[in-house]
Amino acid sequence: MKPIIFALTLLLPLVWTEPIFAETSPRQHRQDLTCQNSILLAQNPALTLGEAADLVSEWLTAKSRIFAPPFDRRTLEQFTTGVLYRDTLKAIDFLIENDAYYEYGVQKVETVERFAASGNKATIEVRVTEDTTFYQNGQVKDSDFNTKRVRYKLEYWDGIWKIADFQVVD
Structure with missing residues (x-):
């Protein structure tokens, strides 16, 4: 034995x-x-704080391709999963149906406030500055420039880390 x-x-x-x-x-x-x-x-590869912050920064940059013609769904799929993916598809459909889109100026992760990762999930809370302009029928309908604290929920999906959801904290 x-x-x-x-x-x-x-x-x-x-x-x-x-x-x-x-x-x-x-x-x-x-x-x-x-x-x-x-x-x-x-x-379940480890995710560092730097990699999580880079993912959020890349997402911010990608938004100008996702929320404006030609409404790049492949880029959306590259960065998102879960609730955020589904909700953003609905938002794109709304924009197309209403002859609308967003333009972005400054988009920047100012600071990382919190970060935690475990297994295939992670959460990062950051201060994000964004300059957004909403157009409908070729006319400016809304414009905003502010810094907000945003909590992003990340998931390891299809071999890469993606953003599954987010919440504006303040």
């Missing part, structure tokens, strides 16, 4: 410990754990 090996392993994206009982040699057990951890890392 092979010796029973007790190992305590930390599952990186789940942040808890789980006892593992195995009837394998110590060498085989290490190889199995390495393989399992590699699979977990591939499914």
Whole structure:
């Protein structure tokens, strides 16, 4: 009978410990754990604060292609998932049906206020400055320039991090 090996392993994206009982040699057990951890890392890669802030900055830049002709749905799909993706598709349809679009001036992440990541989800709260102008039938209908605190919910989806939702906090 092979010796029973007790190992305590930390599952990186789940942040808890789980006892593992195995009837394998110590060498085989290490190889199995390495393989399992590699699979977990591939499914749930770590996201740094800098990468999350870059994603938000890239999203801000992409909005000018998404919310104005030709209303780039491929770019939308590249940056969003979940609720934000579905809601933005509806917004694009509304803009097209109402001969409307947005123009953007300054768009900038001013500061990162908070960041947390666990597994395939992350949240980043940032101060964002945006200069937006809403046009309908070729006429300016609304214009805004302000700095807001926005909380973005991110998810790892289809092999990349995407924005799943956001909320203006103040």
